Amino acid sequence: MKYLFIISFCVLSWFSHGQTVLSGKVLNEQGGPVSFATVSVENLETKAVIAYDLLDELGVFSIALKTDLKEVNVRVSAMNYRVLNTVVAAKTQELLLKVESEVTELEEIVVKASVITQQNDTIVFDLNAFAGKNDRVLEDVLKKMPGIEVGLGGEIKYQGKTINKFYVEGKDLMGGKYSTITQALPNMHVSKLEVLENHQPIKMLEDKVGSDSPAINIRLKKSVSFSGSGKLGVGAGPLLWKADVTPMLFTKELQYAFSYRTNNTGQSLGGSLDGFGSYGSFDILNYWKTFGNQLRIAETPIPNIDNSRYLFNTSHYASGNTVFNLNKDLELRINFYYYNSEVERTGEQYTEIRNGLTDSANGEIIRYSRKNESVWFTEKLNSQFTFTRNNKDNYLKDVFSFSLNRQKARGVLAINEDPLTQMTQSPSYNLQNTLSTLIPLKNDKFINFRSIVNVNQDRQNYTVSPTQFLNTPNDFTAPYTALDQMYVDNTFYTQNAFSLSWKLRKWTLTEEYSILYENSTIDTDLYGKDTVRESVGKRYINDLNYNRLENAARTSFNYKGVKWDFNINLPIQWKVFDLKDKVEDVKNTKNALTFEPSIGTTYRATSRWTFRGGARTSTHFTPLSQLFPNYVFSSLDFSAYQSKIESSRTYSSNLNMEYKNPFNGIFMNGGASVSSSENKLLYGSKIDENGQQIIEAIERDNTSVSQSANLNIGKFISDWSTNIKGSFTFTKNKSESLINESLRDISMYNYGYGLEITNNHYDWMNLTYKANYGQSQRLDTALKTNSYSHSQNVRIDAFPIKNHSITWWLDYRENTFDHQTFSNRFMDVMYRYKWDKKKIDFEIEWQNILNTKEYEEVIINSIQTSATKFKLRPAQVLFSVRFNF
Numbered sequence: 001m002k003y004l005f006i007i008s009f010c011v012l013s014w015f016s017h018g019q020t021v022l023s024g025k026v027l028n029e030q031g032g033p034v035s036f037a038t039v040s041v042e043n044l045e046t047k048a049v050i051a052y053d054l055l056d057e058l059g060v061f062s063i064a065l066k067t068d069l070k071e072v073n074v075r076v077s078a079m080n081y082r083v084l085n086t087v088v089a090a091k092t093q094e095l096l097l098k099v100e101s102e103v104t105e106l107e108e109i110v111v112k113a114s115v116i117t118q119q120n121d122t123i124v125f126d127l128n129a130f131a132g133k134n135d136r137v138l139e140d141v142l143k144k145m146p147g148i149e150v151g152l153g154g155e156i157k158y159q160g161k162t163i164n165k166f167y168v169e170g171k172d173l174m175g176g177k178y179s180t181i182t183q184a185l186p187n188m189h190v191s192k193l194e195v196l197e198n199h200q201p202i203k204m205l206e207d208k209v210g211s212d213s214p215a216i217n218i219r220l221k222k223s224v225s226f227s228g229s230g231k232l233g234v235g236a237g238p239l240l241w242k243a244d245v246t247p248m249l250f251t252k253e254l255q256y257a258f259s260y261r262t263n264n265t266g267q268s269l270g271g272s273l274d275g276f277g278s279y280g281s282f283d284i285l286n287y288w289k290t291f292g293n294q295l296r297i298a299e300t301p302i303p304n305i306d307n308s309r310y311l312f313n314t315s316h317y318a319s320g321n322t323v324f325n326l327n328k329d330l331e332l333r334i335n336f337y338y339y340n341s342e343v344e345r346t347g348e349q350y351t352e353i354r355n356g357l358t359d360s361a362n363g364e365i366i367r368y369s370r371k372n373e374s375v376w377f378t379e380k381l382n383s384q385f386t387f388t389r390n391n392k393d394n395y396l397k398d399v400f401s402f403s404l405n406r407q408k409a410r411g412v413l414a415i416n417e418d419p420l421t422q423m424t425q426s427p428s429y430n431l432q433n434t435l436s437t438l439i440p441l442k443n444d445k446f447i448n449f450r451s452i453v454n455v456n457q458d459r460q461n462y463t464v465s466p467t468q469f470l471n472t473p474n475d476f477t478a479p480y481t482a483l484d485q486m487y488v489d490n491t492f493y494t495q496n497a498f499s500l501s502w503k504l505r506k507w508t509l510t511e512e513y514s515i516l517y518e519n520s521t522i523d524t525d526l527y528g529k530d531t532v533r534e535s536v537g538k539r540y541i542n543d544l545n546y547n548r549l550e551n552a553a554r555t556s557f558n559y560k561g562v563k564w565d566f567n568i569n570l571p572i573q574w575k576v577f578d579l580k581d582k583v584e585d586v587k588n589t590k591n592a593l594t595f596e597p598s599i600g601t602t603y604r605a606t607s608r609w610t611f612r613g614g615a616r617t618s619t620h621f622t623p624l625s626q627l628f629p630n631y632v633f634s635s636l637d638f639s640a641y642q643s644k645i646e647s648s649r650t651y652s653s654n655l656n657m658e659y660k661n662p663f664n665g666i667f668m669n670g671g672a673s674v675s676s677s678e679n680k681l682l683y684g685s686k687i688d689e690n691g692q693q694i695i696e697a698i699e700r701d702n703t704s705v706s707q708s709a710n711l712n713i714g715k716f717i718s719d720w721s722t723n724i725k726g727s728f729t730f731t732k733n734k735s736e737s738l739i740n741e742s743l744r745d746i747s748m749y750n751y752g753y754g755l756e757i758t759n760n761h762y763d764w765m766n767l768t769y770k771a772n773y774g775q776s777q778r779l780d781t782a783l784k785t786n787s788y789s790h791s792q793n794v795r796i797d798a799f800p801i802k803n804h805s806i807t808w809w810l811d812y813r814e815n816t817f818d819h820q821t822f823s824n825r826f827m828d829v830m831y832r833y834k835w836d837k838k839k840i841d842f843e844i845e846w847q848n849i850l851n852t853k854e855y856e857e858v859i860i861n862s863i864q865t866s867a868t869k870f871k872l873r874p875a876q877v878l879f880s881v882r883f884n885f
Contacts, residue, residue, distance in 0.1 A: 020064070020065050020066065020067065020090055020091055020092050021062060021063070021064050021065075021092045022041060022061075022062075022063045022065070022072075022074065022088070022092070022093065022095060023060075023061065023062040023063070023093075023094050023095070024060070024061060024094045024095035024096055024097060025058070025059045025060055025061075025095075025096055025097070026039065026055055026059045026061065026076055026078075026097045026098075026099060027059060027096070027097070027098050027099075028081070028098070028099060028101065029098065029099075029100060029101060032059075033055075033057070033058050033059030033060075034055060034059045034076075034078050034081065034099060035055055035056065035057045035058070035059055036054065036055055036056075036057070036078075037054070037055045037059075037076060037077060037078030037079070037081070037099075038052060038053075038054060038055075038076070038077045038078070039052065039053050039054075039055060039061045039063065039074065039075070039076050039097075040052035040074075040075045040077075041063055041065055041072050041073070041074055041075075042072065042073040042074075042075055043069065043072065043073075043562065043607075044069070044071060044072065044073050044087065045562065045563060047606070047607060048118075048120070048607035049118075049119065049120075050065050050067055050072065050120060051063050051064065051065040051119075051120075055078075065090075067090055068207070068506065068561070068562065069090045069562060070089065070090055071087055071088065071089055071090055072087070072088060072090045073085055073086070073087055074086045074087075074088055074095065074097070076097055076099055078099060080101060080102065081099040081100065081101060081102055082099060082100045082101070082102040084097060084098075084099045084100075114662075114663060114718075115129035115130070115665075115716070115718055116146075116662040116663070116665055116716070117662060117663075118607075118660075118662045118663075121196065121197040121198050121199075122194055122195070122196055122197070123147075123194070123195040123197065123660070123662055124192050124193070124194050124195075125145060125192065125193040125194075125195070126192060127141055127187060127190045127191070127192065127193050129718065129721070130144045130145050130716075130723065130760070131144075131187050131760070132144070132758070132760045132766040132797060133760070133763075133766060133797065133799060133805070134766060134797045134805055134807060134832065135187055136186065136187065136229065136841070136882065137182065137183055137184060137185060137186060137187060137229060138181070138182045138183075138185045138186075138187050138190060138218070139154065139179075139182040139183050140187065141187045142156065142182065142193075144723050144758045144760075144768075145193075145716075145723065146665055146666070146667045146714035146715060146716045146723055146725070147159055147195075147660065147667030147669075147714050148195075149712075150182075152271075152306075153179065153271040153274050154178070154179030154182060154183065154271055154272075154274070154276075155179075155274070155276045156178075156182070156216060156276070158195050158197075158214040158216070159214070159658045159660070159667060159669040159712075160656070160658075160669040160670075160671070160710070160712055161212070161213060161214055162213070162276060162277065162278060163213065163214050163215050163216050163276070163277065164199060164201060164211070164213040164214070164215055164277050164278045164279075164280075165196075165199060165201050165215035165216070165277065166178035166181070166182075166215070166216050166218075166276075166277075167215065167216065167217040167218065168181065168185075168217075168218045168220070168250050168255065169217075169218070169219065169220060169250055169252070169255075170217060171250075171255050171323055172323070172333070173255045173256075173257060173321055173322075173323050173333070174257070174321055174335070175275065175333060175335055175384065175386060176275035176276050176277040177272065177273065177274065177275050177276075177319075177335070177337075178276070179271060179272055179274070180246065180257060180259050180272055180319060180321070181218075181248070181257060184228055184229050184244070184246035184248070184257075184259065185218070185227055185228070185229070185248065186227060186228075186229050186884045188884075189220055189221055189222075189225060189227045189884075190218055190219070190220060190221070191219045191220060191221045192218075192219040193216065193217075193218060193219070194216065194217040194218075194219060195214055195215075195216055196214060196215040196216070196217060197214050198210065198211050198212055198213075198214070198602075199211055199213060199214055199215035200280070201215070201280070201283070201390075202280065202282060202283065202390065202395050202438065203390055203391055203392050203395070204390075204391070204392055204393065204394065204395045204438050204440070204446070205280075205282060205395075205438070207560070208501075208503050208508045208558070208560065209280070209281070209282065209508055209558045209560065210558060210559075210560040210565040210567070210602065211280060212565070212600075212602055212612060213278055213280075220250055223251070223252070224250075224251050225248075225249070225250045225251075226247070226248070226249050226885060227247075227248045227249070227250065227884070227885055228245075228246045228247040228248040228257070228884070228885040229244075229246060229882065229883065229884050229885065230243075230244060230245040230246065230247075230882070230883050230884075230885070231243070231244045231245075231880055231881070231882045231883075232244075232245075232880065232881050233265075233843075233878045233879060233880030233881070234878070234879060235265070235845075235876055235877050235878030235879060236876065236877055237874055237875055237876030237877060240263075240264060240265050240876060240878055241262070241263065241264060241265075242262070242263040242264075242265050242267070242878065242880065243260070243261065243262050243263070244259075244260075244261045244262075244263075245259070245260050245261075246258065246259040246260075246261075247885050248885070253324060253325055254322070254323075254324045255322065255323050255324070256320075256321060256322040256323075257319075257321045257322075258319070258320050258321070259272075259317070259318065259319045260316075260317070260318045261315075261316070261317045261318075262315060262316045262317070263313070263315060264313055264314045264315070265308070265876070265878060266307065266308040266309065266310070266311040266312070266313060266873050267307075267308055267311075267313075267315070268307045268308075268311055268313070268315070269315045269316075269317040269339065269341065270315075270339060270341065270378070272317055272319065272337070272339070273317075273337055273339055273380060273382070281556070282395075282436065282438060282448050282450075282499075283397065283436055284397055284399060284434040284435065284436040284450065284452070285434055285436070285450050285451070285452040285495050285497070286434070286452075287432065287434075287452055287454045287493050287495070289430070289454075289456060289491065291405050291407075291426065291428040291430070291456070291458050292405060292407040292424075292426035292428060292458065292460060294458070294460055294487050294489070294625070294632075294634065295424055295426065295460040295461065295462035295485055295487050295632075295633075295634045296409070296424060296462070296634055296635050297374060297409050297410075297411055297413070297422040297423070297424055297462070297635065298370070298372070298413055298422065298635040298636045298637075299345060299347065299370075299372040299374050299411065299413065300345070300347025300348060300349045300370065300371075300372055300868055300869075300870060301347075301349070301859060301866070301868060302345075302870070303855045303857060303868065303870045304857065305813065305824075305855060308847070308873070309826065309848070309855065309872050309873060310345075310855065310870055310871065310872050310873065311343060311873070312343065312344040312345070312871075312873065313341060313342065313343045313344075314341065314342045315339075315340070315341040315342075315343075316338075316339070316340040316341070317337075317338070317339050317340075318337070318338045319335070319336060319337045319338070320334070320335075320336045321333075321334070321335045321336070322334050329389045329391055329394075330387065330388070330389050330396075331387070331388045331389070331390075332385070332386070332387055332388075333384075333385075333386040333388070334383075334384070334385055334386075335382075335383070335384040335386075336382070336383045336384075337380070337381070337382045337383075338380070338381050338382075339378065339379065339380040339381075340378070340379050340380075341376075341377070341378045341379075342375065342376070342377050342378075343375070343376045343377075343378075344373075344374070344375050345372070345373070345374045345375075345376070345411075345870075345871075346372070346373045346374075346870070346871035347371070347372055347868060347869060347870040347871065348369070348370070348371045348372075348868065348869040348870075349369065349370045349371075349866050349867070349868045349869075350367075350368075350369050350866065350867045350868075351366075351367070351368055351369075351370075351691060351864050351865070351866040351867075352365060352366070352367050352864065352865050352866075353365070353366040353367075353687060353739070353863060353864045353865075354366075354780065354783065364740075366687055366688075366689055366691075368415065368416055368689060368690050368691040369414075369415070369416055369417075370413060370414065370415055370691065371413070371414045372411055372412065372413045372414070373411055373412050374409060374410065374411025374412075374413075374422075375409065375410055375411060376407070376408070376409045377406075377407065377408040377409070378405075378406075378407050379404075379405070379406040379407070380403065380404070380405050380406075381403065381404040381405075382401065382402070382403040382404075383401065383402050383403075384399060384400070384401040385399070385400045385401075386398070386399045386400075393440060394437075394438065394439065394440070395436070395437060395438035396436075396437045396438075397435070397436050397437075398433070398434070398435045398436075399432075399433070399434050399435075400432070400433045401430075401431075401432050401433075402429075402430070402431050402432075403429065403430045404427075404428075404429050405426075405427070405428045405429070405430075406425075406426070406427045406428075407424070407425070407426045408423075408424065408425045408426075409422070409423065409424045409425075410422065410423040410424075411423075413636075415469060415636075415690045415691065416689075416690055418469040418690075419469075420464055420465070420466070420469060420470075420636075421464070421465050421466075422462070422463070422464050423461075423462070423463045424460065424461065424462045424463075425460070425461050426458065426459065426460040426461070427459055428456065428457060428458040428459065429456065429457055430454070430455070430456040431454070431455045431456070432452070432453065432454040432455075433452070433453050434450075434451070434452040434453075435449075435450065435451045435452070436448070436449070436450045436451075437449050437450075443502065444502055444503040444504075445500065445501065445502040445503075446500075446501050446502075447498070447499065447500050447501070448497075448498070448499045448501065448510075448512075449496075449497070449498050449499075450495075450496070450497045450498075450514075451494075451495070451496045451497075452493070452494065452495050452496075453493075453494045454491075454492070454493040454494070455491070455492055455493075456489075456490075456491050457488075457489070457490050457491075458487075458488070458489040458491075459487070459488050459489075460486075460487040460488075461484060461485065461486055461487070462484070462485040462487075462633060462634055463482060463483065463484045463485075464482065464483050464633075464636070465481055465482035465483070465529070466481050466482065467480050467481060467482065467483055467528075469690070470483075470636070470692065471688040471690065471692050472638065473539070473631060473638055473694060474539070476528075476536055476537065477528070479528060479530060480528030480529055480530050480536070481529060481530050482528070482529040482530075483526060483527070483528060483529070483536075483633060484526070484527040484528075484529060484533065485524070485525075485526050485527075485632065485633040485634065486523070486524060486525045486526075486527065487522075487523075487524050487632065488521075488522070488523045488524075489520060489521075489522055490520065490521045491518065491519070491520040491521075492518070492519045492520075493516075493517075493518045493519075494516070494517055494518075495514060495515070495516040495517075496514065496515055497512055497513070497514035497515075498512065498513055498514075499511060499512035499513070499554075500512075506559055506560055506561050507557060507558065507559050508557075508558040508559075508560070509555075509556070509557055509558075510554070510555070510556045510557075510558070511553075511554075511555055512552075512553070512554040512555075512556070513551075513552070513553050513554075514550075514551075514552045514554070515549075515550070515551050515552075516548070516549070516550040516552075517547075517548070517549050517550075518546075518547070518548040519545075519546065519547050519548075520544075520545075520546040520624055521544065521545050521546075522542060522543075522544040522546065522624070522628075523542070523543055523544075524540075524541065524542040524628070524630075524632050525540065525541050525542075526540035526541075526631065526632075526633055538583060538630070539630055539631060539640075540630055540631050540633075541583050541630055542581075542583065542628050542629065542630050542632065543581070543582040543583050544579060544580065544581060544582070544624075544627070544628070545579070545580045545582065546577075546578070546579050546580075546624050546627070547576075547577070547578040547579075548575070548576070548577055548578075549575070549576040550573055550574070550575045550576075551573065551574045552571055552572070552573040552574075553571070553572050553573075554569060554570065554571040554572075555569075555570045555571075556568060556569045556570070562604075563603060563604050563605070564601065564602070564603055564604075565601065565602040566599070566600070566601050567598075567599070567600040567601070568597075568598075568599050569597065569598045569599075570595075570597050571595070571596050571597070572593070572594070572595055573593070573594045573595075573596065574591075574592075574593050575590075575591070575592045575593075575594065575621065576589075576590070576591050577589060577590040577591075577621060577645045579624075579627055579645065581629055583629075583630065584629065588627070588644060588645055589645070590621065590644075590645035590646075590647075592619070592621070592647060594619040594647075596616070596617055596618050596619055597616070597617060598614065598615070598616030598617070599614060599615055599616070600612070600613070600614035601613055601614065608659055608660055608661055609657070609658070609659055610657070610658040610659075611655070611656070611657050611658075612654075612655070612656045612657075612658075612671075613653075613654065613655045613656070614653065614654055615651075615652065615653040615654075616651075616652055616653075617649065617650065617651050617652075618649075618650050618652075619647050619648070619649055619650075620647065620648045620650065621645055621646070621647050621648075622643060622644070622645050622646050622681065626641050626643065626681075626683070626697065627641060627643060627645065628640060628641055629641070629642050636691075636692050637692060637693040637694070637695060638692075638693070638694045638695070639694075639695040639696070640694075640695075640696060641683070641695075641696060641697040642696065642697065643681050643697035643699070644699070646679075646680040646681050646699075647680065648677055648678060648679040648680065648681075649677070649678045650675055650676070650677045650678075651675065651676050652673065652674065652675035652676075653673065653674060653675075654671060654672065654673035654674075655671060655672055655673075656669065656670065656671030656672075657669065657670055657671065664715075665714075665715055665716030665717065665718060665723075666713075666714070666715050666716075667713075667714040667715075668711075668712065668713045668714070669711075669712050670709070670710055670711035670712065671709070671710060672707075672708065672709040672710075673706075673707070673708050673709075674705070674706070674707045674708075675705070675706045676703060676704070676705045676706075677703065677704045677705075678701070678703055679701070679702050679703070679704065680699060680700075680701055681697045681698070681699060681700070682697070682698050682699075682700040682702050682736060682738055683695060683696070683697050683738070684696055684697075684698060684738030684739065684741075685738070685739050685740070685863070686739075686740055686741075687739060687740060698738070702735070702736045703735075703736075704733070704734065704735035704736075705732075705733070705734045705735075706731070706732070706733050706734075707730075707731070707732040707733075708729070708730060708731045708732075709728075709729070709730045710727070710728065710729045710730070711727065711728045712725070712726070712727045712728075713725070713726045713727075714726075720759065720761045721759060721760040721761040722757065722758065722759045722760075722761060723756075723757070723758045724755075724756070724757050725754070725755070725756040725757075726754065726755050726756075727752070727753070727754040727755075728752065728753055728754075729750070729751070729752040730749075730750070730751055730752075731748075731749070731750045732747065732748070732749050732750075733747070733748045733862075734746070734747045734748075735862065737862055737863060739863055744780055744781055745781070746778065746779070746780050746862045746863075747778070747779040748776070748777070748778055748779075748860075748861070748862055749775075749776070749777040749778075749779070750774070750775070750776050750777075751774065751775045752772065752773070752774045753772065753773045753774075754770070754771070754772045754773075755769075755770070755771045755772075756768075756769070756770045756771075757769045757770075763799065764798065764799050764800070765796065765797065765798050765799065766796075766797040767794075767795070767796055767797075768793075768794070768795040769792075769793070769794050769795075770791075770792070770793040770794075771790070771791070771792050771793075772789075772790060772791045773788075773789070773790040774788070774789045774790070775787070775788050775789075776788075776789075776860045777860075778860050778861075778862065778865075785860060785865055786817075787815065787816065787817040787858045787860050787865075788815070788816040788817075789813070789814065789815045789816070789857070789858075790813075790814055791811070791812065791813040791814070792810075792811075792812045793809070793810070793811045793812075794808075794809070794810045795807065795808070795809050796808045803833060803834045803835070803836060804831075804832070804833055804834075805831070805832045805834075806829065806830070806831055806832075807829065807830040807831075807832070808827075808828075808829055809826070809827065809828040809829075810825075810826075810827050811825070811826040811827070811828075812824070812825050812826075813825075813855075813857075815856065815857045815858045816858075817858040817860075817865070817867070822856035822857060822858065822867075824852060824855050824856065824857075825850055825852060826848055826850065826852055827848075827849045827850050828845065828846065828847045828848065828849065829845075829846045829849060830843055830844065830845045830846070831843065831844045838883075839883065839884050840881060840882065840883045841880075841881070841882040841883070842879075842880075842881055842882075843878075843879070843880040843881075843882060844877065844878070844879050844880075845877065845878045845879075845880070846875070846876075846877050847873075847875065847876050847877075847878070848872070848873060848874065848875045848876065849875060850875075851874060851875040852872055853871070853872055853874070854869045854870065854871060854872060855869070855870045855872055856868070856869050
């Protein structure tokens with residue numbers, strides 16, 4: 001028996017290595033065991049429960065916990081016994097606890113499981129408690145949960161912060177493009193949704209480097225789950241089709257999700273390509289560049305409504321995603337995406353720009369109109385291979401990606417009734433590999449190596465005809481019937497960083513050196529077309545070679561404690577910029593030594609209240625896109641900056657707070673920020689009577705200031721299955737503006753208020769109500785320009801008969817400007833029959849019943865006021881069959 005005890009003790013010690021184990025017995029006053037009571041371990045300061053256990057019939061408990069605390073409170077709660085609180089050392093030990101008898105008088109009670117629970121930094125939501133009877137996929141339910149927001153593109157935020165990871169059973173299948181899962185995974189297959197607050201995705205850094213970003217983990221009802229959903233539909237108004245098929249498999253070793261989606265019903269599929277999330281300071285380096293946006297056709301701005309109202313599309317999207325283990329530690333993820341879409345747009349824009357204002361608000365007023373009909377074609381292909389080793393002893397992540405992009409646009413634009421034809425095309429490709437590895441050393445030290453290499457090419461063309469209605473610099477268009485702008489960008493980018501870190505108690509110190517090199521060659525030329533195609537002149541040619549070299553030494557301090565987290569960064573950077581203009585044979589160079597410190601802190605006042613704050617200063621240099629010495633023609637505008645490489649200094653600070661009470665279903669977050677930028681260049685516009693601009697830069701010291709504040713409150717009332725969300729936002733931007741040689745100070749104010757209520761309490765009806773109110777104000781010298789908007793959206797799901805439902809949407813939007821009101825009304829209806837035996841839904845949707853043909857709104861920015869009209873989709877009917885895998 002002695003040897004058996006010794007062996008058992010050794011096995012237990014090995015199993016609990018790195019953990020603290022509190023074990024023992026709970027006895028009553030007579031020395032007998034107390035059974036089936038709760039023993040919990042609490043943080044002395046915050047009172048948060050760290051871990052707990054239930055006593056067995058012998059009164060024995062064993063609690064394993066991982067904590068940096070020196071002391072904890074052990075709390076024993078048992079029926080007919082007085083609550084016992086004992087402070088003990090947070091080390092492995094065996095306890096003998098005695099409780100005193102106390103009669104507990106109970107009234108009639110109803111025991112109801114909490115739909116939101118918390119254990120340490122994990123908030124667990126019972127998904128079924130928030131689902132309405134007509135909710136079918138995970139995203140439907142996420143929109144109704146307190147503390148969680150879902151953007152139009154599918155981006156998920158918790159307490160106002162973007163999540164850094166989206167897991168299903170602990171695996172990251174999508175690498176940030178998780179909307180494919182949230183929009184296809186049946187909510188009935190989900191058991192729990194876990195929010196991992198302050199999530200550090202690199203396991204090796206969990207107790208070394210703090211994180212204030214949350215993550216989401218989905219728990220399924222089955223350990224091996226073949227899931228997914230599909231929807232097939234046809235309709236009229238005109239001929240319509242829709243198909244969405246997404247099978248998925250989730251196991252501990254293998255996950256995959258395949259998707260094919262197509263429609264011409266106005267549903268945008270481009271959001272499935274959007275990646276969300278963030279990278280920590282030891283994760284892979286990131287470099288991202290837009291393609292096909294330097295040259296664009298001029299057209300009416302897209303309205304701020306759901307794209308299903310105005311999108312005349314023919315779209316296709318296909319993706320294949322899988323993640324599996326190559327061996328015990330190494331994981332491979334493969335993501336493949338293809339997107340193809342053709343979109344038609346029709347709109348009108350009436351614009352007013354006040355020029356040369358005085359205190360009496362008198363001056364020249366520029367007014368013009370634009371009407372456009374355009375067609376956009378987009379094709380994208382992207383593949384990504386990710387190798388990951390992520391355990392307590394080592395971290396390795398390598399991502400190789402390749403993408404092809406092709407975009408075309410053509411259209412007719414009438415400026416003040418004068419017609420023009422526009423066309424753009426822009427093929428491009430991008431090749432990238434990025435790597436990060438963490439290797440532990442002795443004495444709590446580790447090294448980190450990160451590297452990224454990126455190569456891309458972007459070719460663009462922009463053609464406009466005829467030229468007789470154009471206003472151009474030097475009026476050079478007389479010999480030509482058309483203009484053709486060419487733009488080619490070849491860029492190579494690489495960055496390599498090496499760091500050494502070591503942990504001293506609760507501090508992690510890091511010394512890092514990195515070197516960055518970027519080379520871009522830019523070729524632009526403007527051609528005139530008539531009988532022949534020829535360059536219009538040297539003033540419209542750019543032949544640039546741009547080099548950027550940055551050497552940086554960074555010292556950082558990370559403190560991870562119980563109540564406080566600190567992050568201090570002290571980077572010193574030597575930056576060298578070199579721009580060679582081959583047309584004029586001149587060089588523009590800049591050498592600078594910068595110091596850009598930053599500090600961030602988190603204070604967990606209690607288990608419910610958390611405060612975060614930070615401040616930083618940063619130095620930015622004139623980007624290459626604003627260094628072209630000669631004119632580039634795009635969107636009917638000409639830009640030629642002829643500027644030096646100058647620096648701008650930005651100072652910013654922020655303060656945020658979070659409050660959560662999971663047991664009462666209350667979530668609240670808010671914050672305020674302010675930033676000030678000191679600039680040496682001011683960008684001015686010369687605007688003609690038809691709205692064409694010539695944009696140039698002048699050397700002038702100027703300052704721009706931005707301020708913002710926000711507050712979000714959510715409350716879930718479980719007895720009424722009701723979730724209430726309220727929001728407030730405020731922004732203020734103040735800057736100088738140079739328009740037609742008139743210098744002005746302009747301030748922009750924006751206020752926003754929102755309310756959302758969802759109710760799933762009644763078996764015969766579910767209700768969703770949203771209301772938003774906004775105000776925009778431009779203060780320009782002595783003139784104030786105001787616009788107001790408000791919207792109300794009601795959705796009612798009625799269930800008059802079993803398996804039958806009727807859904808009714810009413811959407812009302814209103815814009816007010818200068819005593820003019822623009823109202824837009826929409827109404828939709830859907831009938832659904834649920835075939836329980838086959839788990840199939842039959843749906844008939846009638847959209848835009850009122851057949852609203854145009855959407856009208858007012859847009860105010862720092863220089864102009866525009867009233868816009870946009871063509872909407874007509875009334876249409878769609879019959880669909882929805883099913884689950």
